[in-house]
Amino acid sequence: MTAPDFDPAFGDQLEALLRWRRDVRHFSARAVSxxxxxxxxxxxALxxxxxxxxxxxxxxVRSAQLRTRLAEHVDAASRDAAGVIPDATLRTRYQALKLHGIREAPELLAVFCDEVPDAGHGLGRATMPEMLRYSTVMAIHTLWLAARARDIGLGWVSILDPDVVTELLDVHPRWTLIALLCLGYPAEPSDTPELERHGWQACEPIADRILER
Structure with a gap:
């Protein structure tokens, strides 16, 4: 088998894909096929x-009733989160943010990690069982990039109680919730994080996050 040739042009496209991969909260009404x-x-799965x-x-999540209950739960969790922000100005800015698109997104996907999968026979996780969850996060990021390459946006909803979502979705007890994802075509694509556009948090230089020992 001959390996593909990832030429410089492909590298430029990959960098653009990474730059344009954004967390999306505003979706158009267009359905995802x-x-x-x-x-x-x-x-x-790759x-x-x-x-x-x-x-x-x-x-x-196909049920309209479940979608509504999930949205109501996240709204309540968001109100609780706002309530513990001590700075009034910051609290007001937080409350003005759109933090999820559960009601609008054409597709709603919950991602779980099976904490005791039969596959793998335990290899590589005897001392770091959390590697299973890290692997699941890798699958989410892979899906995220694949979605953006098809002009589909993804929003990761994290203001929630995992136990509540797990109970609502009635899944296997050994599964752990990793993410609740909204998928659909973005209303307004952008290469700048929404939280940065709204003045919540700017991206900081990577050099500030690299240490040498």
Whole structure:
């Protein structure tokens, strides 16, 4: 088998893909086709995983009632989060942010990690069992890039109680919630993080986050 030639032009495109991969909260009404969703899930399964355990488990939320309950739960969790921000100005800025697109996104996907998968036979996780969750995060990032390459946006909702979401979705008790994802075509694509555009937090130089020992 001959390996593909990833030439400089491809490298430039990859950098652009990484730069334009943004967390999306504003979605258009355009539906995501079933073929596109299957392609994204197939791409996610190409992610690396410890011991090739492939611990990711995907739950597509199809029920309108479940979607509403999830949105209400996240709204309540967001109000609670705002309540503990001591600075009034910062609290007001927080409350003005749009923090999820659960109601608007054409697709809602919950991603879980199977904490005791049969695959992999335990390889690579005896001393670091959290590698299963890291592997699941890799699958999410792989899906994220694959989505952006198809002009599909993804928003990661983290203001929630994992136990509540797990109970609502009625999954296997050994599964751990890693992410609740909104997917759809962005209303306004941008290469700048939304939180930066709204003055919440600017990106800081990578040099400030590199140490040498």
């Amino acid at each position: 079933e073929d596109a969703m299957q392609a994204l899930l197939d791409s996610a 992610a690396p995983s410890v011991g090739n355990a492939q611990p990711w488990r995907f739950v597509r």
